[in-house]
Amino acid sequence: MVIDNYNRTSDFLEFVYGFYKTMKANEIRLAYEGKISHQITKAFIALAEAQMAEDQEAIRVQRIIFHVMVECLQNVSRHADDDKPGDNVYSGNGIFMMSKDSNAYYVTTGNAILNEKIPALKNMIDKVNDLDSPMLKDFYMKQMREGRLSDKGGAGLGFIDIRRKTGSKLEYHFLPVTEKISFFMLTTAIPRTL
Amino acid sequence: MINYKSGDKIFFFTDGLADQLGGPEFTKYSPARIRDIITANPDFTMVQYRDYFMKDFEEWMGKFKQTDDVLIIGIEF
Numbered sequence: 466m467v468i469d470n471y472n473r474t475s476d477f478l479e480f481v482y483g484f485y486k487t488m489k490a491n492e493i494r495l496a497y498e499g500k501i502s503h504q505i506t507k508a509f510i511a512l513a514e515a516q517m518a519e520d521q522e523a524i525r526v527q528r529i530i531f532h533v534m535v536e537c538l539q540n541v542s543r544h545a546d547d548d549k550p551g552d553n554v555y556s557g558n559g560i561f562m563m564s565k566d567s568n569a570y571y572v573t574t575g576n577a578i579l580n581e582k583i584p585a586l587k588n589m590i591d592k593v594n595d596l597d598s599p600m601l602k603d604f605y606m607k608q609m610r611e612g613r614l615s616d617k618g619g620a621g622l623g624f625i626d627i628r629r630k631t632g633s634k635l636e637y638h639f640l641p642v643t644e645k646i647s648f649f650m651l652t653t654a655i656p657r658t659l
Numbered sequence: 660m661i662n663y664k665s666g667d668k669i670f671f672f673t674d675g676l677a678d679q680l681g682g683p684e685f686t687k688y689s690p691a692r693i694r695d696i697i698t699a700n701p702d703f704t705m706v707q708y709r710d711y712f713m714k715d716f717e718e719w720m721g722k723f724k725q726t727d728d729v730l731i732i733g734i735e736f
Contacts, residue, residue: 503685507723510680528726532678539686609690 495563501542502557506535513563522657529630530570530655534563536623537574537651545576546646565657569633573652580647583639589621590651594634601629631655663736668705670697670734675727681719688719693731705733 488496494516495509510531517527541559559576578586596604608620624635633654640648661669672693679688696711703711712731 507685531680531726535680535685535687 491564492566493562493564495561497561498559500558501538501545501561503542506538506542509534509538509561509563523659526570526655526657526659529659530563530572532630533572533627533653533655536627537561537572537653540623540651541574541576544578544582546579546582547577567657569654569656571652571654573650575648575650577642577646578639578649580645583647583649586649587637587639590624590635590637593621593624593628596628598629601625605629627653631659665736668697668733668735670708670731672731673727673729675725675729676716676731679716679720679726679729681721681723685723688716705735708733 487493495512497505497509499505513530513534514527517530522530538561541561542557545557545559547558559574562571562573564571564573593601593604605622605625608622608625627633627635631653633656636652638650640650642648663669670693677688677690677693680686681688696715697708700707700711716729
């Protein structure tokens with residue numbers, strides 16, 4: 466029994482070390498899984514701020530990173546669906562990560578989403594990715610006046626704003642989970658030269 | 660070209676105003692909030708708008724820092 470426990474513990478600690486190495490190798494500065502609330506958002510902003518100050522990141526870049534973080538975290542807290550079979554209600558759970566390399570910071574989120582919502586979401590992101598800067602501005606104005614993507618608000622304004630502020634395309638991926646639910650992942654690059 | 664009448668008002672603001680984080684749910688001040696303040700108080704003088712926005716913005720920001728430069732300009736014809 467003692468040996469079993471020992472093995473389990475040592476396996477677990479080896480996993481932790483592997484996890485640590487992966488985080489170091491990918492320069493993952495923040496990672497979180499669970500419920501996303503505004504207190505969590507606030508805490509992440511404070512952590513990110515401290516880290517970027519340490520890295521002497523330009524204030525302009527910091528500002529855009531905060532902005533992207535808040536938009537992405539709000540997307541999860543407002544739109545994440547539950548992945549329990551038969552109980553597909555709003556839940557607000559997800560994963561959040563901030564990482565960096567020599568060129569950019571990356572803000573990545575992941576959350577469960579009902580399959581029926583995927584086409585509209587995909588269309589919105591593809592559209593935002595395809596528009597150039599003046600067209601994005603027009604689209605922003607149009608969506609602000611009349612747009613609605615769902616009853617929880619959100620006419621894609623956050624996506625448009627991220628695209629306008631970073632100049633980057635939003636990259637996404639949907640992974641099937643059950644017949645009702647997929648896992649939606651979204652990542653945005655914030656160039657360090659902005 | 661804008662056709663305006665006497666008494667019409669135009670407001671311009673920077674994204675620093677709309678993007679300020681704060682409030683009870685730690686969200687952006689938002690263009691919607693700015694628009695709602697203006698349309699809910701159509702009889703305000705420019706001085707009243709200024710005072711209202713300054714107070715409302717400070718309260719929204721609370722103890723969180725100001726993230727960007729902030730400017731709003733109002734013109735009454």
